[in-house]
Amino acid sequence: MRGTYKAVEVSAPGVLRVVERPIPEPGPGQVRIRVEACGICHSDAATVTGTYPGLTLPRVPGHEVVGRVDALGGGVSRWKIGQRVGVGLIAGEDGTCEPCRRGDSVNCQNPVVSGVTVDGGYAEMMIAEARGLASIPDELSSVDAAPLLCAGITTYNALRNAGLRGGDRVAVQGIGGLGHLGIQFARHMGFHTVAIGRGGDKEKLAKDLGAHSYIDTVVDDAVAVLQRMGGARAILATAPSGDAMGPLVSALAARGKLIVVGVPQDQIHLNASPLVFGGRSVYGSLTGTAIDQEDTLAFSVLEDIRPMIETAPLEQAADAYARMMQGKARFRMVLVTEGVKS
Numbered sequence: 001m002r003g004t005y006k007a008v009e010v011s012a013p014g015v016l017r018v019v020e021r022p023i024p025e026p027g028p029g030q031v032r033i034r035v036e037a038c039g040i041c042h043s044d045a046a047t048v049t050g051t052y053p054g055l056t057l058p059r060v061p062g063h064e065v066v067g068r069v070d071a072l073g074g075g076v077s078r079w080k081i082g083q084r085v086g087v088g089l090i091a092g093e094d095g096t097c098e099p100c101r102r103g104d105s106v107n108c109q110n111p112v113v114s115g116v117t118v119d120g121g122y123a124e125m126m127i128a129e130a131r132g133l134a135s136i137p138d139e140l141s142s143v144d145a146a147p148l149l150c151a152g153i154t155t156y157n158a159l160r161n162a163g164l165r166g167g168d169r170v171a172v173q174g175i176g177g178l179g180h181l182g183i184q185f186a187r188h189m190g191f192h193t194v195a196i197g198r199g200g201d202k203e204k205l206a207k208d209l210g211a212h213s214y215i216d217t218v219v220d221d222a223v224a225v226l227q228r229m230g231g232a233r234a235i236l237a238t239a240p241s242g243d244a245m246g247p248l249v250s251a252l253a254a255r256g257k258l259i260v261v262g263v264p265q266d267q268i269h270l271n272a273s274p275l276v277f278g279g280r281s282v283y284g285s286l287t288g289t290a291i292d293q294e295d296t297l298a299f300s301v302l303e304d305i306r307p308m309i310e311t312a313p314l315e316q317a318a319d320a321y322a323r324m325m326q327g328k329a330r331f332r333m334v335l336v337t338e339g340v341k342s
């Protein structure tokens with residue numbers, strides 16, 4: 001008799017429940033992964049609430065997945081049984097759409113999206129596309145590597161692709177899963193790093209993570225403080241609040257960039273004047289590809305960057321997810337699995 005594995009699925013909007021499923025076999029070009037750790041990203045909310053475009057339920061969320069290759073599908077030669085691999089959000093491009101044909105596979109129009117188009121990593125096992133896997137370096141534990149596969153790559157890629165120069169003033173707005181890694185990457189890339197949070201409780205944490213200064217928007221106006229400093233060359237906006245993002249354009253130096261990585265439910269309202277007078281810009285940045293994952297992991301090893309995490313057993317995924325949504329996680333909840341029954 002085939003064994004079963006435990007998964008946590010969204011069975012209806014807002015309902016995360018533990019289920020037992022038959023162990024699946026990988027198809028051609030796929031691998032089966034025995035999951036060791038999976039981070040809980042704020043984007044998982046789009047799966048849990050059932051609002052991600054094109055999503056059908058039931059669906060297992062999770063796109064910060066680290067585990068060991070457990071079975072190989074036909075034609076897979078690059079990965080070995082027992083090898084530790086990671087899976088992020090964009091876990092396989094179609095290779096045929098226009099962005100793919102132009103070499104922009106992160107913007108594939110028909111991607112495999114972990115936890116959305118296929119089941120993700122809130123589970124003891126997961127089927128993944130071999131072409132979407134990242135190799136995990138030995139220096140990183142599975143629980144530390146997991147958050148780097150979405151929160152990490154998203155902030156790392158956004159910063160390294162922004163055309164910045166060493167010494168530039170860079171602000172990171174929102175100090176959660178993404179933001180706390182963004183602060184570390186910005187500091188280690190050689191930027192004058194300013195953290196923007198709400199409340200005094202995160203000031204020490206932000207500075208411990210490498211921020212040169214901290215702006216508490218409860219007591220200070222981030223625009224005024226950053227303008228007094230001379231303006232930011234870039235602001236990495238991670239907070240899921242359009243209201244909080246829009247005004248930050250005025251905190252940019254001339255030619256500065258507001259890089260939107262948070263995906264708020266509300267609108268971002270923009271004032272045209274600081275965009276036009278000063279040539280400031282606003283644009284978005286979406287996670288990255290498997291090779292970007294490996295770059296993120298390598299840079300993290302090189303510079304000794306690690307996420308701050310709290311772990312929880314897979315079975316407690318619903319509580320851990322709630323803790324993240326309440327802003328209580330410091331700073332990433334990571335689910336850990338115990339093993340697979342056979």
Ligand SMILES: NC(=O)c1ccc[n+]([C@@H]2O[C@H](COP(=O)([O-])OP(=O)(O)OC[C@H]3O[C@@H](n4cnc5c(N)ncnc54)[C@H](OP(=O)(O)O)[C@@H]3O)[C@@H](O)[C@H]2O)c1
Pocket residue numbers: 040041042043044150151154173174175176177178179196197198199217238239240241244260261262263264285286287288324325326327328331
């Ligand atoms: N672009 C991409 O590829 C990508 C990848 C991953 C995630 N995302 C998106 O990025 C966003 C953040 O994800 P996450 O996993 O980092 O979430 P998270 O761990 O929940 O952190 C969000 C943080 O934003 C802070 N925040 C909320 N409103 C704020 C405001 N008005 N001012 C300052 N800080 C505020 C929260 O702080 P408090 O403690 O004060 O509440 C919290 O620490 C989500 O929208 C997610 O969907 C995008």
Ligand SMILES: [Zn+2]
Pocket residue numbers: 041042043044063089150151
């Ligand atoms: Zn994510």
Ligand SMILES: [Zn+2]
Pocket residue numbers: 093094095096097098099100101105107108109110111
């Ligand atoms: Zn494509």
